[in-house]
Amino acid sequence: MKTYLDCIACFFKQALEGARLAGVDEKNQKKILDEVARELPDISIHCSPPEIARGIYRIIEKYSGLADPYLFIKKKSNKLALSIYDRLKEKVSNADNSLMMAVELAIAGNIIDYGVKNTLNVEDELEKILDEENQNIKSQLDSQFNFMDFEDSLKEASNILYLADNAGETVFDRLLIEEIKKAYEKVHIIYAVKEKPIINDALKEDAIECKIDSVAEIISSGSDAPGTVLSLCSESFINIFNSADMVISKGQGNYEALSNASRPVFFLFMAKCPMVARHARCNIRDIILKYSPGREERNGAALSKLT
Amino acid sequence: MKTYLDCIACFFKQALEGARLAGVDEKNQKKILDEVARELPDISIHCSPPEIARGIYRIIEKYSGLADPYLFIKKKSNKLALSIYDRLKEKVSNADNSLMMAVELAIAGNIIDYGVKNTLNVEDELEKILDEENQNIKSQLDSQFNFMDFEDSLKEASNILYLADNAGETVFDRLLIEEIKKAYEKVHIIYAVKEKPIINDALKEDAIECKIDSVAEIISSGSDAPGTVLSLCSESFINIFNSADMVISKGQGNYEALSNASRPVFFLFMAKCPMVARHARCNIRDIILKYSPGREERNGAALSKLT
Numbered sequence: 001m002k003t004y005l006d007c008i009a010c011f012f013k014q015a016l017e018g019a020r021l022a023g024v025d026e027k028n029q030k031k032i033l034d035e036v037a038r039e040l041p042d043i044s045i046h047c048s049p050p051e052i053a054r055g056i057y058r059i060i061e062k063y064s065g066l067a068d069p070y071l072f073i074k075k076k077s078n079k080l081a082l083s084i085y086d087r088l089k090e091k092v093s094n095a096d097n098s099l100m101m102a103v104e105l106a107i108a109g110n111i112i113d114y115g116v117k118n119t120l121n122v123e124d125e126l127e128k129i130l131d132e133e134n135q136n137i138k139s140q141l142d143s144q145f146n147f148m149d150f151e152d153s154l155k156e157a158s159n160i161l162y163l164a165d166n167a168g169e170t171v172f173d174r175l176l177i178e179e180i181k182k183a184y185e186k187v188h189i190i191y192a193v194k195e196k197p198i199i200n201d202a203l204k205e206d207a208i209e210c211k212i213d214s215v216a217e218i219i220s221s222g223s224d225a226p227g228t229v230l231s232l233c234s235e236s237f238i239n240i241f242n243s244a245d246m247v248i249s250k251g252q253g254n255y256e257a258l259s260n261a262s263r264p265v266f267f268l269f270m271a272k273c274p275m276v277a278r279h280a281r282c283n284i285r286d287i288i289l290k291y292s293p294g295r296e297e298r299n300g301a302a303l304s305k306l307t
Numbered sequence: 308m309k310t311y312l313d314c315i316a317c318f319f320k321q322a323l324e325g326a327r328l329a330g331v332d333e334k335n336q337k338k339i340l341d342e343v344a345r346e347l348p349d350i351s352i353h354c355s356p357p358e359i360a361r362g363i364y365r366i367i368e369k370y371s372g373l374a375d376p377y378l379f380i381k382k383k384s385n386k387l388a389l390s391i392y393d394r395l396k397e398k399v400s401n402a403d404n405s406l407m408m409a410v411e412l413a414i415a416g417n418i419i420d421y422g423v424k425n426t427l428n429v430e431d432e433l434e435k436i437l438d439e440e441n442q443n444i445k446s447q448l449d450s451q452f453n454f455m456d457f458e459d460s461l462k463e464a465s466n467i468l469y470l471a472d473n474a475g476e477t478v479f480d481r482l483l484i485e486e487i488k489k490a491y492e493k494v495h496i497i498y499a500v501k502e503k504p505i506i507n508d509a510l511k512e513d514a515i516e517c518k519i520d521s522v523a524e525i526i527s528s529g530s531d532a533p534g535t536v537l538s539l540c541s542e543s544f545i546n547i548f549n550s551a552d553m554v555i556s557k558g559q560g561n562y563e564a565l566s567n568a569s570r571p572v573f574f575l576f577m578a579k580c581p582m583v584a585r586h587a588r589c590n591i592r593d594i595i596l597k598y599s600p601g602r603e604e605r606n607g608a609a610l611s612k613l614t
């Protein structure tokens with residue numbers, strides 16, 4: 001997904017919220033906004049939003065001197081999500097289709113996102129997920145919830161690359177990975193986190209804290225963009241990305257960065273901004289499981305229609 | 308009201324929406340945003356938002372070549388408001404306190420504001436105003452609805468300066484002016500509009516179209532900022548502003564520009580953005596009639612407390 005012109009106002013909003021969260025004083029908040037403004041004319045809107053956002057958070061880091069202002073939030077999110085793990089697990093066990101429930105919960109867990117909304121009340125949101133009455137569970141498979149394709153792909157896969165999004169959400173990912181491994185014992189799952197702190201995105205330590213290491217191999221993408229921008233990732237990660245039988249991509253940032261990827265990807269996310277919702281043709285807060293066949297396959301299909 | 312850092316993101320949003328409404332293509336929309344960005348570091352946040360917004364709309368004008376892209380919208384708003392004049396008048400006549408009702412309707416008419424929201428459905432909003440059930444009429448005088456001060460001031464006034472806001476809203480202003488003149492026959496009212504087109508702000512032709520000339524003298528403020536920024540107004544206007552017995556200021560833009568004025572002002576507006584709501588200590592969409600005693604009087608009161 002390219003950056004829409006509508007995203008520009010949002011970059012300034014994010015810069016200000018991020019600066020405040022990092023404890024930057026008002027004078028330096030203005031300096032941060034000025035620096036973002038100075039860089040804007042040189043930014044290509046053909047970049048994806050996470051690539052631009054990365055630069056913004058680096059400017060905030062320069063002024064705040066803090067490499068990881070979201071550390072406390074990440075620890076809190078991990079702790080909160082871990083505290084409800086048993087209840088989530090029970091929900092999955094009691095479901096008619098436990099894999100589908102695990103998928104839906106993994107997407108619902110994507111609500112833990114401080115890049116979009118700094119004032120998020122994670123406790124309230126997690127309670128909503130657990131609340132049977134309020135949960136936004138898909139009762140039927142629609143065009144934005146490609147569960148059958150997802151299941152078909154799982155059946156064929158020997159190795160899966162799972163792209164993490166936020167800390168805390170990692171617990172929800174673990175539940176889904178556990179369900180996948182229960183159904184397909186021999187599958188090898190690689191769980192990719194960010195290389196360095198960026199917003200509240202999960203790092204290796206978060207994945208370990210949430211016990212992902214008991215079900216998957218944890219690696220770094222080699223990048224600190226808040227989304228898997230391949231041009232910023234390590235060569236070893238790109239090799240895994242290209243060779244995996246299946247890629248499960250969590251969160252809005254990864255969707256923004258990879259929606260035009262050459263290979264097939266399953267995007268599991270909740271749309272949290274109007275531009276992503278527009279691009280994915282869904283509503284804000286919809287639970288999305290979107291199968292993208294990959295640019296190569298799409299181009300092939302287009303060509304075969306022409307010939 | 309100074310410009311908050313939160314307003315900066317909103318300036319970019321307004322620039323983009325304004326550019327689109329003026330029919331600027333995407334390439335030039337980006338150029339407009341880049342130009343706003345380049346000017347940002349030089350902008351003092353001690354300016355009020357209308358002063359900065361003025362510059363933004365001038366950039367849009369440069370790229371669109373259109374001096375008045377909101378002309379069609381203004382004409383439509385005038386027509387719509389005129390078409391419900393009789394129903395509004397009836398509402399005023401039937402009210403227990405017709406002056407208070409006219410004040411409340413004049414403020415409700417402030418919903419016609421394209422600077423804040425370009426996608427505004429004026430018809431729907433006007434229907435809501437007319438709908439007895441949904442109207443947000445103050446049943447009691449609270450701290451943000453200084454009607455008694457307003458009435459006391461009217462009793463003493465021989466000449467009143469009424470600062471217009473948007474086209475269409477002008478019809479609501481006429482209703483209030485008619486009520487004022489009914490109660491205080493000899494009062495002379497000067498109705499001040501903008502000098503040149505800016506967003507959907509009322510110009511002289513809008514005031515005439517809405518028949519303000521039958522109840523008041525129409526003048527220009529001499530400025531094309533979307534709010535009465537005194538430093539940009541003509542000398543003759545400033546003289547009238549300073550010498551009027553009473554100033555009635557309509558709309559958010561005028562509040563932003565004049566909230567720190569030296570003289571007393573009655574601000575009639577609906578808060579439409581969170582920063583104005585915070586500054587005025589009200590909620591968004593609240594009907595506000597705020598008496599500001601003026602900086603000089605406030606400073607005097609502060610001094611008298613010290614001595």
